[in-house]
Amino acid sequence: xxxxxxxxxxxxxxxxxxxxxxxxxxxxxxxxxxxxxxxxxxxxxxxxxxxxxxxxxxxxxxxxxxxxxxxxxxxxxxxxxxxxxxxxxxxxxxxxxxxxxxxxxxxxxxxxxxxxxxxxxxxxxxxxxx
Amino acid sequence: xxxxxxxxxxxxxxxxxxxxxxxxxxxxxxxxxxxxxxxxxxxxxxxxxxxxxxxxxxxxxxxxxxxxxxxxxxxxxxxxxxxxxxxxxxxxxxxxxxxxxxxxxxxxxxxxxxxxxxxxxxxxxxxxxxxxxxxxxxxxxxxxxxxxxxxxxxxxxxxxxxxxxxxxxxxxxxxxxxxxxxxxxxxxxxxxxxxxxxxxxxxxxxxxxxxxxxxxxxxxxxxxxxxxxxxxxxxxxxxxxxxxxxxxxxxxxxxxxxxxxxxxxxxxxxxxxxxxxxxxxxxxxxxxxxxxxxxxxxxxxxxxxxxxx
Numbered sequence: 001x002x003x004x005x006x007x008x009x010x011x012x013x014x015x016x017x018x019x020x021x022x023x024x025x026x027x028x029x030x031x032x033x034x035x036x037x038x039x040x041x042x043x044x045x046x047x048x049x050x051x052x053x054x055x056x057x058x059x060x061x062x063x064x065x066x067x068x069x070x071x072x073x074x075x076x077x078x079x080x081x082x083x084x085x086x087x088x089x090x091x092x093x094x095x096x097x098x099x100x101x102x103x104x105x106x107x108x109x110x111x112x113x114x115x116x117x118x119x120x121x122x123x124x125x126x127x128x129x130x
Numbered sequence: 131x132x133x134x135x136x137x138x139x140x141x142x143x144x145x146x147x148x149x150x151x152x153x154x155x156x157x158x159x160x161x162x163x164x165x166x167x168x169x170x171x172x173x174x175x176x177x178x179x180x181x182x183x184x185x186x187x188x189x190x191x192x193x194x195x196x197x198x199x200x201x202x203x204x205x206x207x208x209x210x211x212x213x214x215x216x217x218x219x220x221x222x223x224x225x226x227x228x229x230x231x232x233x234x235x236x237x238x239x240x241x242x243x244x245x246x247x248x249x250x251x252x253x254x255x256x257x258x259x260x261x262x263x264x265x266x267x268x269x270x271x272x273x274x275x276x277x278x279x280x281x282x283x284x285x286x287x288x289x290x291x292x293x294x295x296x297x298x299x300x301x302x303x304x305x306x307x308x309x310x311x312x313x314x315x316x317x318x319x320x321x322x323x324x325x326x327x328x329x330x331x332x333x334x335x336x337x338x339x340x341x342x343x344x345x346x347x348x349x350x351x352x353x354x355x356x357x358x359x360x361x362x363x364x365x366x367x368x369x370x371x372x373x374x375x376x377x378x379x380x381x382x383x384x385x386x387x388x389x390x391x392x393x394x395x396x397x398x399x400x401x402x403x404x405x406x407x408x409x410x411x412x413x414x415x416x417x418x419x420x421x422x423x424x425x426x427x428x429x430x431x432x433x434x435x436x437x438x439x
Contacts, residue, residue, distance in 0.1 A: 007343075008297065008301070008343070009252075010251075010252025010253055010297070011252065011293065011294070011297065012252070013251040013252030013254070014251055014252040014253065014254035014274065014293045014297070015289070015290055015293060016251065017250070017251035017252075017254050017256060018254065018256070018276065018281050018289050018293060019286065019289070021256040021276075021278055021281050022278070022281035022282050022284075022289065035286045036286060036290075052251050055249075055251070057250070057251045071256065079246060079248075080246065080247045080248055080255055080257060081257045081258060081259065082246075083243050083246035083247055084243070084247065084255070084257045084259075084275050085257075085259075086243070087239065087240070087243040087267065087275075088263070088265075100236045100237060100239075100240045100267070100268065100305055100309075101240070101265050101266075101267060102265055102266045102296070102299040102304060102305065102332065102333070102336070103263070103264065103265040104264040104265065104280075104292055104295060104296060104354075104357055105264075105354055105357045105358040105361060105384050106361070106384070107361065107362065107365065108358050108359070108361070108362045108384055108385070109385075111385075112358070112384055112385040113358075113359060113362050115385050115388075116354075116355035116358055116359055116384070116385060116388060117355075117359060119351070119352070119355050119388060119392075120352060120355050120356060120359070
C-alpha cells in the first residue's frame with residue numbers, strides 16, 4: 001500500500017512498540033514484520049526489537065526456536081499511566097488549555113459519526129485484527 | 131488609526147475560509163503571523179492615542195519637557211477617546227500577560243508529564259487504558275501518548291497513520307503556533323476566530339504530513355474515521371456525557387478533516403497567500419505611520435517648550 005518513503009527518525013521504534021502493545025500475546029520478529037506496513041527488511045525489524053529490548057521497553061523469551069517479544073510491564077509503566085491520566089484531567093478542564101495537547105481525534109457530533117461510519121463502510125475492508 | 135481595527139475585522143471574517151483554501155502548513159504560518167502583527171499594531175495605535183491625551187497633562191509635559199498646548203492644538207485626539215484607548219490598552223495588555231503566564235504553566239505541566247512518562251520508544255508511550263485516546267505532548271522533545279484501546283481499534287496501517295500524525299505535531303512544533311495565535315487573540319479579542327483557524331489548521335497540517343509520509347491520503351482518512359468512531363463508542367459505553375463544549379468547537383472538525391483528505395492535495399494558491407501577506411502589512415504600516423506622526427508631534431511640542439524656556 002505504501003512504505004516507499006523512508007520513515008523519519010524514531011518512527012520504526014514507535015511502530016514496533018505500537019504493534020506489540022496492540023497484540024494480545026508476545027510476537028516473533030517475523031510476526032512483527034508481517035504486521036508492520038510494507039518495505040521493511042527482516043534485519044531492520046530485528047535490530048529495532050533488540051534495541052528496544054536493550055532499553056528495557058520490551059522483554060523477550062525463547063518460545064520454541066524463536067524469541068518472542070512483548071511490552072515490558074515495568075513499574076515505570078504504572079507511573080506513566082498515572083502521569084498521563086493526571087495530564088489529561090488537567091488539560092480537559094480548561095478549554096483554552098487544548099493548545100498544549102494535540103489530540104488525534106476528539107468527540108464527534110452524531111452527524112459526523114454517521115458520515116464517518118458511511119465512509120468506512122464504503123472503503124476497503126481492512127478491519128482491525130480481533 | 132482605524133485601519134488595524136478594519137484589518138482585524140477582515141481577518142475575523144475570512145480566517146476560516148482562507149485557512150481551508152491554503153495548504154495547511156502555509157495557513158498556520160501566515161495566520162499566526164497575521165494575528166501577531168495585527169494584535170501588536172492595534173495595541174501600538176491605541177497606546178499612541180492614549181499617549182497624545184496623556185501628554186496634555188501638565189505633570190507629564192514637565193517630565194517630557196514639551197509644551198502641552200501643542201498637543202491640544204494640533205488636530206487633538208478627543209480626551210474621551212484617548213482615555214478610552216488607554217483603558218482598553220491596559221485591559222488587553224493584562225489579558226496578554228495572563229495568557230503568557232497560563233501558557234507557561236501549561237507547557238511546564240506538559241514537560242513535567244513528559245519526564246514522568248519516560249523516554250518510551252522513539253518518544254511513544256503506550257498507556258494501558260480501556261478508553262481509546264491518542265495525543266502529542268510537547269516538552270523534552272515531546273511524547274506521543276496512545277492508549278492500548280486506541281492501538282487495538284486500528285489495523286496496522288492506520289496505526290502507522292496515527293503515529294505519523296502525532297509525530298508531525300511534535301516535529302513541526304505545532305503547539306508554539308497555537309500558543310502564539312492564542313496570545314494574539316488574548317491581546318486582541320476580535321482575532322479569536324484566527325486562533326481557532328490556526329487550531330484547526332495544525333490538525334490538517336499533521337494529517338497532510340502523515341498522508342505524505344505514507345503516500346496514501348485515503349488511509350489517513352480511514353484512520354481518522356475509525357479512531358473517531360472508536361472514541362464515540364467508548365464514550366457512549368462509559369456513559370460519559372458528551373464532552374467539553376470548548377473542545378467540541380475545534381474537534382467537530384474530524385469530519386471536515388476526513389473530507390479534506392479524500393479530496394486532492396491542496397495546491398499552492400500563491401495569489402491567496404500574497405493577499406494575506408498584503409493584508410497583514412496594512413496594520414503594520416498604519417502603526418508605523420501613527421508612530422511617526424506621534425514622534426513628530428513630540429518634536430514640535432518640545433521645540434515649543436524650548437522657545438518658552
